[in-house]
Amino acid sequence: MNNTKPMTYPDMAVVKQKLYSSGINDISAAVLSALSAFTISEMVKPGKTVAVAVGSRGINRIDSVVYHSLKFLKNKGLKPFIVPAMGSHGGATAKGQRDVLAKLGITESTMGSPVCSEMDVVQVGKLSNGLKIFFSKKALEADHIVVINRIKPHTKFRAEIESGLCKMLTIGLGKAQGATEFHRCAVQHTFKVIEDAATFIINQGRILFGLALLEDGRGDLAYVEAILPSSIVERDKILLKEARAAMGRIPFDYLDILIVDFIGKDISGIGMDSNITGRHRDIVGDFSISPHVKRIFARDLSPASNGNGNGIGLADITTKRLVDSLDIQKTYINALTAISPEKAAIPIYFDTDRKSLDVCARTIGLDSMAKARIVRIKDTASLELLQISKALKLEVLSNPDLELITPWQPFEFDEDDNLMEFKNPNKTIRNTLAF
16 A cells, blocks of 8 residues: 555445343332342341442443432431442542542532542451452441442453452452452452452451442443342352343454544543453453454543543554543553553554544555445444444445444545544435445
8 A cells, every 4th residue: 555645535434233222211210129129127227337339430320329329228227428449540549539439420419428538448358369358448447338330341351250249349449459459469360369359258247238230232221230248249240141241342343443532431441341342452361352453543532531541552543632631640550550551551643533544544454445444433332323434334234233324425524634523413324225
């Protein structure tokens, strides 16, 4: 491919993907129904304190879930307070973790309960493999502990238990020191240590219940389940399989270029979910799965990520504006706590999207961009609309879950040579006429 000639890109179109959808309309009713499944009055006495552990991810309607959970506990005569359970996130500081929760709508004023974000931990045990188990000192001061978290596939590893209640009990409530210890130990002993440590913590008898959340393919809250301590480990495993089956995916394989408009901690723990991009680099194991992408181009950092660009190292090419928006300290702390410095490595970057795309195009090994298999997404949590190149047209026609909703047209760049936003025009184009 001639490096001196201006690049000509294939025509693109927007397709709409049919995703599994089962969103909950009435959060209050869903939470109350789940918590009423067992008789909490038999397990507690009025006036007792409850530490409610809440994580940092962009969980759909998490503020409403937490609010109604707190309300339920108060109605039982208990005194709940909120403890951030997010390892080293928020820059590994008490203020940073409080700020992360505030961005999710979880504050003392909105929840009507104290937020105790101290980072102090206590070593509560040690596994036979040498793993030291640390736990939030503030949570241990409570009479009971409740954990609220979404269950989903993790971006770093594969196991029977990944992201969920057990991970929050161990890594999340272990704060920065505990998270660092778990990631260090996992290099030698795998993340099976989460299950072993969660079992140890549960056996101490402090956990009142866990509240498990599942989302549908569109990222909407779809299921709420209250789980007694004795069942947390097994339910984590079962619900993970359901979460994996429901999640959205890029419906094409063997792509030349994947354009990701936004990465960020509010989207995924590593900025862009490796279960979606198909690419992961890590000391505990690399993997490459569908959609098997040659080049990933990350365009921008989500404003809600608050400068944390962990995961930028999984892109091949990015923009100067994304690099300029990074809070290097937050990004490095997060990556180093997870023993993943590679995820904070900054790829080569350019002033404009056009220059970045040109570099992608010239390094994929094609003699003509007309053949290029390109997919563009807003982010890895937003997969209902995708912008695709014409090389994928036959796969659209053969997939009943895909619907073409725009004509084929050239990439649109603004006056600064950056890509224009793509969106749903609210008008369907008949597949039989569009090709």
